[in-house]
Amino acid sequence: MPELPEVETTRRELERVIVGRRVVTAYVGKPKMIVEPGSLRLTDIVGARFQAIGRRAKYFIFSFDRPATLLVHLKLSGQLVVRRGDQTLAAGGHPVPRFDTPLPHRATHGRFDLDDGLTLWMTDIRQFGRFIILDRSDVDGYFADRRLGVEPLVSEFTVDALAQALAPHRMLPIKAALLDQTNVAGLGNIYVDEALFASRLHPLRAAASLTPTELATLHTEIRSVLSYAIQNGVAELPAGKVDPDSNFPRAHGRFSLPCLFCGTTMARIQVAGRSTDYCPTCQGQSSTGKNPHERVG
Ligand SMILES: [Zn+2]
Incomplete structure (x- = not known):
């Protein structure tokens, strides 16, 4: 299962290649993998530009130039891969299937086409991964509801x-x-x-x-x-x-x-x-x- 170091190294790789890029299409094939607790929908990030990629525990926090915010949790077997055509620019998460496997394949459930010819793919052989769409102002409350403990790599962890x-x-x-x-x-x-x-x-x-x-x-x-x-x-x-x-x-x-x-x-x-x-x-x-x-x- 991807743990904190895997999520953090993946976050850094993704940040390097997708911050500043604009979302052209957003598609998640399995409805159960989409969580929309408020009024915003996955389609609300279409047209938005990535501003930052943060992390809380094992959640990625994708922030855009609009209030819609995408949280991604890879759970047991999710992986994220950024490609331009066949070229892998960033990859992380669960290492099965291999990051250089041709995409999409039958376990690929998320596809986000970005401008500049990039695609962010999400593959998850067990489908426990989740895409959560929230208003930026609701993100702190979402994590508070999960009662997440202190982050081990921040100064508050004494x-x-x-x-x-x-x-x-x-x-x-x-x-x-x-x-x-x-x-x-x-x-x-x-x-x-x-x-x-x-x-x-x-x-x-x-x-x-x-x-x-x-x-x-x-x-x-x-x-x-x-x-x-x-x-x-x-x-x-x-x-x-x-x-x-x-x-x-x-x-x-x-x-x-x-x-x-x-x-x-x-x-x-x-x-x-x-x-x-x-x-x-x-x-x-x-x-x-x-x-x-x-x-x-
Ligand atoms: Zn010993």
Whole structure:
């Protein structure tokens, strides 16, 4: 599933090629993928010029030179590709089918022809992706209704903000608390595993049980893992497993492989219904246990 780093890198690519372009046609083939909660319709962006592409959690926010605003969520399997003819100018999201696959094909559900000969395609093999049309003034309210938590890459995401988000969760595993978008917005399965591994935290530790030192470390590592992915390339897991020779991701997908820090065989458990890979040695004990690294030094 496209996670925050994938959405952010895609946002940057799209911004580079479509800001300033005008929408000539807007077509989404599956009515269930269009969400129009107010009076505006998808056709209201026809003729509009892209002014900016923003992001909130895993939503793209396409702003135009008119009030109609398009939000796009790729959910599990959506991808966005900008082409001029056969030439791909920008692409991102779920990597299946390959970004250079001829378009459209049977899983292509969105087509936006732009001026200057560009087309923005949306392909989604599972059709969970959504196109949401809103008035600009309703965007903040839309996100407020979704109770999205703090963005991990903005200045408001402080150690205190993380502590406040986790404090109510006395019984909930830290992994589950971090996956909950109302606590921290935009973290998905892969990057939560990476942040917990880098922080030496067991995924089943109770969210509210972290010490101030552990919270500070987790805060740093969440940002570090996301920034690494945005700058150096996002996590790739062909067939759900990492290439054993790759050094990223460092935990997720490495089940049954040696821990990159200590050589212990990485373990896999289910947390909140999601496959969770961790090192039983580096990431110590679960809910009531102390992290062994706290005792070192
Ligand atoms: Zn280890």
